Amino acid sequence: MPNPVTDRTKLRAARRIVVKVGSSSLTDGHGSVSVSAIDTLTRVVSQLYHGGAQVIVVSSGAIAAGFKPLGLDRRPRDLATQQAAAAVGQSRLMAQYSESFWKHSINVAQVLLTAEDLMRRTQYNNAFRSLNRLLNLGVVPVVNENDAVATHEIRFGDNDRLAALAASVVKADALFLLSDVDALYDGPPTRTGARRIANVSADANLSHVTVGDAESEIGTGGMVTKLQAASIATDAGIPTFLTSAENAQAAIDGHDIGTWFESRGQRKSARNAWLQHMAVSRGQIMIDDGAVEAITVRHRSLLPAGLIGVTGTFEAGDVVEVVNAKSMVVARGLTNYSVNELPAMVGKSTRQLRTELGPEYDRVVMHTDDTVIVKQTTLTR
Numbered sequence: 001m002p003n004p005v006t007d008r009t010k011l012r013a014a015r016r017i018v019v020k021v022g023s024s025s026l027t028d029g030h031g032s033v034s035v036s037a038i039d040t041l042t043r044v045v046s047q048l049y050h051g052g053a054q055v056i057v058v059s060s061g062a063i064a065a066g067f068k069p070l071g072l073d074r075r076p077r078d079l080a081t082q083q084a085a086a087a088v089g090q091s092r093l094m095a096q097y098s099e100s101f102w103k104h105s106i107n108v109a110q111v112l113l114t115a116e117d118l119m120r121r122t123q124y125n126n127a128f129r130s131l132n133r134l135l136n137l138g139v140v141p142v143v144n145e146n147d148a149v150a151t152h153e154i155r156f157g158d159n160d161r162l163a164a165l166a167a168s169v170v171k172a173d174a175l176f177l178l179s180d181v182d183a184l185y186d187g188p189p190t191r192t193g194a195r196r197i198a199n200v201s202a203d204a205n206l207s208h209v210t211v212g213d214a215e216s217e218i219g220t221g222g223m224v225t226k227l228q229a230a231s232i233a234t235d236a237g238i239p240t241f242l243t244s245a246e247n248a249q250a251a252i253d254g255h256d257i258g259t260w261f262e263s264r265g266q267r268k269s270a271r272n273a274w275l276q277h278m279a280v281s282r283g284q285i286m287i288d289d290g291a292v293e294a295i296t297v298r299h300r301s302l303l304p305a306g307l308i309g310v311t312g313t314f315e316a317g318d319v320v321e322v323v324n325a326k327s328m329v330v331a332r333g334l335t336n337y338s339v340n341e342l343p344a345m346v347g348k349s350t351r352q353l354r355t356e357l358g359p360e361y362d363r364v365v366m367h368t369d370d371t372v373i374v375k376q377t378t379l380t381r
Contacts, residue, residue, distance in 0.1 A: 003267065005174040005239055009254035012051055014173040016135065019045060020163035020229075024180040027243035033065045033093060036101050037245065042180070044248045045140065046104035054135040054169065056363030058107075058143045058163035059097070065089030066081040066251075083158070097142050109139045110148040112146035118165060118278045128270060129167045135170065159231035168236040168273040175240040176234040176251070177226055182244040184259040198256065202234065202264040231262045232277055235375060237267030245345065268372075273333055276372040283339055284313015284327075285365065294325050295331055296373050301364035304345040304353060314339050333371035336363055 021041055049055050063082055076082050094110045094269045101108045117123045128306040134141045145162055160234050167175040187194040230240040243258025250257055261275030291306025314320055315338045320329040345353055352360040
């Protein structure tokens, strides 16, 4: 089914949309959660909802909501205190969302995820089934990273990425990123002469764009994380709109504000989105330039003749990264061989391998159907 959201004026046409709002857009000048900000957000979401859309809200703010009750005046730096603030703040945040949405006759559900929940294929599918069922029951899921148990080592890192992955999981028509910045600019917005970039085409090169990435006292996201989220979503075939929370109403009304990121071709399957962005890689397969062209340009399967070397600890069926001779990741996919089998196959044709090792080696290293291409995005900070 074609995506009904073809440009910025068609946001109201979305049948399924993910709206992400950051901590800085939900808090007042003292770091406390702003009731008026949540009321404004829910009013905009309710218009989409009552217009026929299924909506997921990805909301930061749990840690910020725990500041005041714990007597803190800024975001804690140590993990244990962050987790404590999140545990206290999440219930307060959800209570406010429930109250605000109920004014518009909308039920909400709390959905807390960790990166590990989406790393494993079975749990990834479970997340889809749960979110999909909530949406079909007319509920607005309010999704957040489970900061009370997430660790520095295994986490999404920011809710921008979580929002993009959620959009991919539920096959959303659009991703709506609400920030404290009204658009992407060709330089720091505070710099004299900085110009808004209204549209980012599917094949755009953003290497000329200079962005900052400093964390605020309230949240963790910066423009870099938002561009990474837009890249994840658009690569999955989901157009993305970036603007400030205060411009949300004008955005859904189709005004020329913010930045619109075009989707890259057809919608990607949930399986391929999982392969590219969430599945844990167990190792790397290095290939030569000819093999790089074969799998990335001609979309062929990876053959043993193109192998240079392997690293890691993996078995047949595991997810691995495919890198070029400069160690740059060009693809990810499911390998048909273990790390112990591949060294003997380096540089050899399948015919040679069939003769030397037996007929069971007469198959590709990685089938094209089990491979996703990794596109490189370059930004200047």
